[in-house]
Amino acid sequence: MKRTKPGIIILLVVFPVALAILSLFIGQYHASPGDIIGMLISKIMPGLHHGYSPILETAILQVRLPRILLAMLVGMSLSISGASYQGLFRNPLVSSHILGVASGASFGAALGIMLSASPLLIQMMAFIGGIVAVGIALLINHFNRAASTLTLVLGGMIIGAFFSSLVSLITYTANPNTKLPAIVFWLMGSLASSSTQDLAFAIPPMLVGILVLLLIRWRINALSMGEEEAKALGVNTNTLRITIVVCCTLVTSAAVCVSGVIGWIGLVIPHFGRMLVGPDHKILLPACLSIGACYLLLIDNIARTATTSEIPLGILTGIIGAPIFAYLLTKGTRW
Numbered sequence: 001m002k003r004t005k006p007g008i009i010i011l012l013v014v015f016p017v018a019l020a021i022l023s024l025f026i027g028q029y030h031a032s033p034g035d036i037i038g039m040l041i042s043k044i045m046p047g048l049h050h051g052y053s054p055i056l057e058t059a060i061l062q063v064r065l066p067r068i069l070l071a072m073l074v075g076m077s078l079s080i081s082g083a084s085y086q087g088l089f090r091n092p093l094v095s096s097h098i099l100g101v102a103s104g105a106s107f108g109a110a111l112g113i114m115l116s117a118s119p120l121l122i123q124m125m126a127f128i129g130g131i132v133a134v135g136i137a138l139l140i141n142h143f144n145r146a147a148s149t150l151t152l153v154l155g156g157m158i159i160g161a162f163f164s165s166l167v168s169l170i171t172y173t174a175n176p177n178t179k180l181p182a183i184v185f186w187l188m189g190s191l192a193s194s195s196t197q198d199l200a201f202a203i204p205p206m207l208v209g210i211l212v213l214l215l216i217r218w219r220i221n222a223l224s225m226g227e228e229e230a231k232a233l234g235v236n237t238n239t240l241r242i243t244i245v246v247c248c249t250l251v252t253s254a255a256v257c258v259s260g261v262i263g264w265i266g267l268v269i270p271h272f273g274r275m276l277v278g279p280d281h282k283i284l285l286p287a288c289l290s291i292g293a294c295y296l297l298l299i300d301n302i303a304r305t306a307t308t309s310e311i312p313l314g315i316l317t318g319i320i321g322a323p324i325f326a327y328l329l330t331k332g333t334r335w
Contacts, residue, residue: 104133
């Protein structure tokens with residue numbers, strides 16, 4: 001196992017915090033750093049009075065801060081899910097969307113938009129859609145006599161294709177003037193409408209799934225060596241496999257339902273983690289949390305400041321992620 005340098009560990013801890021603080025000063029609403037710092041200090045220490053406009057408080061605390069936190073949480077969720085799946089399936093080309101969760105969530109959201117549901121109900125339908133899609137994939141694997149990780153992946157591909165077809169059907173029949181633009185924009189991924197309500201909805205499943213994955217990360221090491229080796233070490237592989245899938249489904253569904261479909265993070269970030277800290281999941285999963293949070297926050301900062309109209313996150317992650325992954329392949333990186 002690759003030994004992690006203390007400097008890298010310190011960087012992985014400090015950089016996300018520093019980037020989150022810096023992101024508070026970045027955005028379309030222009031305010032001096034002194035005013036923002038003074039407003040934050042007055043909120044932390046009410047006894048210290050600092051004159052600032054209510055608009056500044058709304059822009060920073062109710063718009064910018066929830067968006068920063070949500071971007072970091074979504075990046076963390078997709079990254080740790082991708083790393084866990086790559087360990088489970090022993091395949092570096094696996095991503096967090098491998099079992100059809102994104103397609104199921106997309107169908108739920110598209111259906112909610114078609115029915116003119118409220119934003120909260122759309123999120124709930126997307127969350128449930130992602131869970132249902134993976135649940136069906138698990139059922140297909142369960143009723144297969146030769147149940148294995150391969151049949152689980154194939155089941156996920158089948159369900160993903162099925163729900164993708166349903167999404168295409170909805171977009172084909174949607175009103176091109178009202179419903180269709182909303183569906184297409186959601187499918188591209190964005191955090192433009194982030195709010196404290198989104199945080200409250202997404203945090204519980206994200207934290208539960210991430211915490212469980214961190215607690216069992218040493219078992220993922222055993223499973224990544226092969227099923228027979230894992231059983232020899234006393235690991236219940238069937239239970240562990242289901243636990244990983246359930247936790248990854250929770251965090252990915254929660255991420256997709258509040259941000260839309262954002263690709264490449266669950267595929268690329270685990271490789272960066274291995275380059276920095278090695279393949280040991282005991283340190284790889286925490287590293288992926290840090291790198292994923294920083295990566296998506298940087299992408300979101302670009303999306304909301306590069307142009308007057310926001311660029312969908314799915315476009316940027318694809319434009320940036322695909323060349324990076326191609327570079328890693330051409331370098332012959334050992335996974």
